[in-house]
Amino acid sequence: xxxxxLFSNSDGNILVERFNGVPAEERLHWRSFLVKLxxxxxxxxxxxxxxxxxxxxxYIVYTVLGDVNIYVVGKDEYDELALSEAIFVITSxxxxxxxxxxxxxxxxxxxxxxxxxxxxxxxTGLLExxxxxxxxxxxxxxxxxxx
Amino acid sequence: MAQPLVKKDDDRDDEMDYSPFMGIEKGxxxxxxxxxNDPQLDARRCSQVITKLLYLLNQGEAFTKVEAxxxxxxxxxxxxxxxxxxxxxxxxxxxxxxxxxDEVIIVTSSLMKDMNSRTDMYRxxxxxxxxxxxxxxxxxxxxxxxxxxIVDKNPVVASAALVSGIHxxxxxxxxxxxxxxxxQEAVQSRAALVQFHALALLHQIRQNDRLAVSKLVxxxxxxxxxxxxxxxxxxxxxxxxxxxxxxxxxxxxxxxxYLESCLRHKAEMVIFEAARAITxxxxxxxxxxxxxxTVLQLFLSSSKPVLRFAAVRTLNKxxxxxxxxxxxxxxxxxxxxxxxxxxxxxxxxxxLLKTGNESSVDRLMKQITNFMSDIADEFKIVxxxxxxxxxxxxxxKYRSLMNFLSNILREEGGFEYKKAIVDSIVILxxxxxxxxxxxxxxLCEFIxxxxxxxxxxxxxxxxxxxxxxxxxxxxxxxxxxxxxxLENATVRASAVSTLAKFGALVDSLKPxxxxxxxxxxxxxDDEVRDRATLYLNTLGGDGAVVETDxxxxxxxxxxxxxxxxxxxxxxxxxxxxxxxxxxxxxxxxVKSQPLAEKKAPGKKPTGLAAPPVAPTxxxxxxxxxxxxxxxxxxxxxxxxxxxPVELTEAETEYAVNxxxxxxxxxxxxxxxxxxxxxxxxxxxxxVIVDASExxxxxxxxxxxxxxxxxxxxxxxxLEDLEVVSADYMLKVGVSNFRNAWESxxxxxxxxxxxxxxxxxxxxxxxxxxxxxxxxxxxEGTEVVPSNSRSHTxxxxxxxxxxxxxxxxxxxxxxxxxxxxxxxxVRSEDISVSDAIHEIVAxx
Numbered sequence: 008x009x010x011x012x013l014f015s016n017s018d019g020n021i022l023v024e025r026f027n028g029v030p031a032e033e034r035l036h037w038r039s040f041l042v043k044l045x046x047x048x049x050x051x052x053x054x055x056x057x058x059x060x061x062x063x064x065x066y067i068v069y070t071v072l073g074d075v076n077i078y079v080v081g082k083d084e085y086d087e088l089a090l091s092e093a094i095f096v097i098t099s100x101x102x103x104x105x106x107x108x109x110x111x112x113x114x115x116x117x118x119x120x121x122x123x124x125x126x127x128x129x130x131t132g133l134l135e136x137x138x139x140x141x142x143x144x145x146x147x148x149x150x151x152x153x154x
Numbered sequence: 155m156a157q158p159l160v161k162k163d164d165d166r167d168d169e170m171d172y173s174p175f176m177g178i179e180k181g182x183x184x185x186x187x188x189x190x191n192d193p194q195l196d197a198r199r200c201s202q203v204i205t206k207l208l209y210l211l212n213q214g215e216a217f218t219k220v221e222a223x224x225x226x227x228x229x230x231x232x233x234x235x236x237x238x239x240x241x242x243x244x245x246x247x248x249x250x251x252x253x254x255x256d257e258v259i260i261v262t263s264s265l266m267k268d269m270n271s272r273t274d275m276y277r278x279x280x281x282x283x284x285x286x287x288x289x290x291x292x293x294x295x296x297x298x299x300x301x302x303x304i305v306d307k308n309p310v311v312a313s314a315a316l317v318s319g320i321h322x323x324x325x326x327x328x329x330x331x332x333x334x335x336x337x338q339e340a341v342q343s344r345a346a347l348v349q350f351h352a353l354a355l356l357h358q359i360r361q362n363d364r365l366a367v368s369k370l371v372x373x374x375x376x377x378x379x380x381x382x383x384x385x386x387x388x389x390x391x392x393x394x395x396x397x398x399x400x401x402x403x404x405x406x407x408x409x410x411x412y413l414e415s416c417l418r419h420k421a422e423m424v425i426f427e428a429a430r431a432i433t434x435x436x437x438x439x440x441x442x443x444x445x446x447x448t449v450l451q452l453f454l455s456s457s458k459p460v461l462r463f464a465a466v467r468t469l470n471k472x473x474x475x476x477x478x479x480x481x482x483x484x485x486x487x488x489x490x491x492x493x494x495x496x497x498x499x500x501x502x503x504x505x506l507l508k509t510g511n512e513s514s515v516d517r518l519m520k521q522i523t524n525f526m527s528d529i530a531d532e533f534k535i536v537x538x539x540x541x542x543x544x545x546x547x548x549x550x551k552y553r554s555l556m557n558f559l560s561n562i563l564r565e566e567g568g569f570e571y572k573k574a575i576v577d578s579i580v581i582l583x584x585x586x587x588x589x590x591x592x593x594x595x596x597l598c599e600f601i602x603x604x605x606x607x608x609x610x611x612x613x614x615x616x617x618x619x620x621x622x623x624x625x626x627x628x629x630x631x632x633x634x635x636x637x638x639x640l641e642n643a644t645v646r647a648s649a650v651s652t653l654a655k656f657g658a659l660v661d662s663l664k665p666x667x668x669x670x671x672x673x674x675x676x677x678x679d680d681e682v683r684d685r686a687t688l689y690l691n692t693l694g695g696d697g698a699v700v701e702t703d704x705x706x707x708x709x710x711x712x713x714x715x716x717x718x719x720x721x722x723x724x725x726x727x728x729x730x731x732x733x734x735x736x737x738x739x740x741x742x743x744v745k746s747q748p749l750a751e752k753k754a755p756g757k758k759p760t761g762l763a764a765p766p767v768a769p770t771x772x773x774x775x776x777x778x779x780x781x782x783x784x785x786x787x788x789x790x791x792x793x794x795x796x797x798p799v800e801l802t803e804a805e806t807e808y809a810v811n812x813x814x815x816x817x818x819x820x821x822x823x824x825x826x827x828x829x830x831x832x833x834x835x836x837x838x839x840x841v842i843v844d845a846s847e848x849x850x851x852x853x854x855x856x857x858x859x860x861x862x863x864x865x866x867x868x869x870x871x872l873e874d875l876e877v878v879s880a881d882y883m884l885k886v887g888v889s890n891f892r893n894a895w896e897s898x899x900x901x902x903x904x905x906x907x908x909x910x911x912x913x914x915x916x917x918x919x920x921x922x923x924x925x926x927x928x929x930x931x932x933e934g935t936e937v938v939p940s941n942s943r944s945h946t947x948x949x950x951x952x953x954x955x956x957x958x959x960x961x962x963x964x965x966x967x968x969x970x971x972x973x974x975x976x977x978x979v980r981s982e983d984i985s986v987s988d989a990i991h992e993i994v995a996x997x
Contacts, residue, residue, distance in 0.1 A: 021212075021213065021214075022212075023212045024212060024214070025212070047530075048495075048496075056459070057458065057459050057460050058459060058495055059459055059460050059463040059495065059497060059498075060497050061467075061497070068460060084386075084387070084390065086464070087460050087463055087464050087467075088422070088423050088426055088427075088460060088461075088464055089383075089386075089423070090460075091458070091460040092383075092423065111173070112173060112174075115173050115174050115175055115209075116174055118174070118175070118205050118208070118209055119201060119202070119204065119205030119208065119243065122205070122208045122212070122246060123242055123243070123246060126246050126249070130282065130317055131286070131321060133317055133320060133321075133351075133354075134383070135313060135314075135317055135347075135351075136313075136347065137347070137383075141310075145275065145278075145310065146242060147238060147239065147242070148238045148239075148241060148242050148273070148275040148276070148279070149275065150274045150275055150308060150310065151308075151309065151310055
């Protein structure tokens, strides 16, 4: 299960968060845990350089893209490798939408598009699409090209 | 077309401080949402409002029921618009709003229409939305469409239906299980993702059917699975099948060749998954392990941190069971110590510590020293623990490892970290005699500058026990006395105790210790002064008559003989009075926690070799009381005292109960007579026992009250009293019944079967037999699971004459509530085993 996808700005303010199968009372804990993890480790990290951690039986892969920190959390079959796959799709989709690693402003400008993309990539805890071109078409309700 | 919200790059400076959602407010957005009701829909404006709603929802803003319903209803109007972008947003917001069951009906018709639409993408999205918001009843209506969708030629539609199936399986498993054939077809799809989703769903549908899973794996491992993700799933399912099937008779492991072939796959994900699966095989051999370790070793030097992490994490696990297999990777792992990612570095270090050989320890320690300064405390603790195990493995290397521990002890760190280091040093001192003196000095230096009172007192206590036994105890005194001068009261008091221990054990130091202790008599703290006075007194430093050496040592080093928690409770309950607190009144019994004990993995089974649980303090009190009465003094050791048995009704004038004291060849009855009427005084009370139905009895114990004035004679009938077989049995548990049973052997075993007649439940039967025998149930077997038709109960005890007895009771229910029981008894004497059977036969 992909437990969470979370975007924050560099100050740790949440931009987007999507939890799946995480009880409401644990979300605050995760939110602050992830933001702290980012604050401690993401300084000076290059765009899209992946960092990885595990907390109990849960894996976390996180990175920075422009002004935005991105975290994905998973367990069981969504281990660090599957998560890195997911975060790769997410970062490339966002770069695609924003045209470059986004500033916070640009990210918020494209907020609706980004939400749609996320909806195509992760659907209630399962990875659904991994090809950015296809996702780009799907958010515009265009069928994929390859079939 | 430029969107109004997007600003061009040239005015970036303004942009930094300005967010399109600045000052966004729920109320205002809800107002804006009224545009959804406009007869002329402005698609772009509607999309913007939906974006704002999404932003609010993602920020954790909660909508009330009314607000959500209102928004949801207006959103449904947007189905009228043909604008594609807006439609996509509508699908998303409906999912996010997750309307309640009674509202769903509003959109179902629109969604059903989309589901049959010619536009593929409408179909896919409608399926996803419907499955998110639907319940069981609606599902049966749309099931037909979903089945079609699973085999749809558009992969997006098929995937949408399959992923929906995975979710619906949780809530409506019966329906989804009917889709097996379609899903099976989808597994063969040419589209990679469809295959991945179909495989996941198919496995979930069949997960409880081992044979089906095995068939699935067999067929797919032969064919070609296109998607790397699906391949990973297949590897997982394969290792599950391997786990369940075991090794074939020829010694080959089924499917191992498949796993091995996956190590040569082009996707790293698949390679890694296969390598991990191999390392996790039950009883994996070195030959099987080697190819997996080789690919993991390659990953260690990968440029991708995720791969490095995954590899080192897996190798770390392998190192626990097969340290030799990992040694080849040591050089690669050493380079990971300087990895940017601290998680990777820590895993590398701890793996190296597990696999390192004696010759590499020094080099490793040098590298770790540089590394320690820039990791967080929780990582440091892991390293400290690994170093402790390494030191116990290579005791000859204690010098460098101990030095390392003492160095990091001096550096900055939190309590948990420091405690882990101190604990490690203490363990090393205990287990490696050569390390003792050096280790103690390291601890001494640490307390010179230790900010944690808990650690200081712990070290002082340890120092008091170990320091006097070293070759030159005097060198520790300076550190200890410094505590008396420099520290807080708790530490000072501790230091005083430690000084006293040195005084007691090292005669040559005694006079000088007295000088130091006398100085403590002027301390500002009560406890410190009290301790100093007490120790001076016991050691003879104040010129008083000294107690014998043995007594002093027992006092200083011996244990209290009672569990600390019990002592604490007793002290809290003690009310200050002329009567001093008596430590003998503290119960010695440790509250038994059968379940907790079962769970504690570190506990070694001791079997019957373990001393019986100390008798309760009430027995002690009884024993003292009885031995103080001359008539009973010669009866020897008290075997058991029963719980008081009431001989009167609850609310009578005189409440009388009896305690049965069992000696080896005597039984004493103690009648406790309580007067329940305050205005009345009882005197000259005697109990007359009519023993006509009894066998042989010795004594009657009269108790008398105090005379005051004339009274009335009265005679009072008490209930009959029985001495039962359970009175001759002490409840003594064993920690591991099986071991105890084996160690008693079958020499004095006696087995027989009994019919217990009709009983309400097995629980009733079990309790009846337990109370009949008066033995201690072991391992929680006194609890009968509800509705069970058979049960085994294990009992242990000590029979009069100090003979250990173990009983294994097997109950079964047959016929109309008829309970039958098989009784197996093992004891140290065949006559005891016979006696137990007699008790049951006559009970």
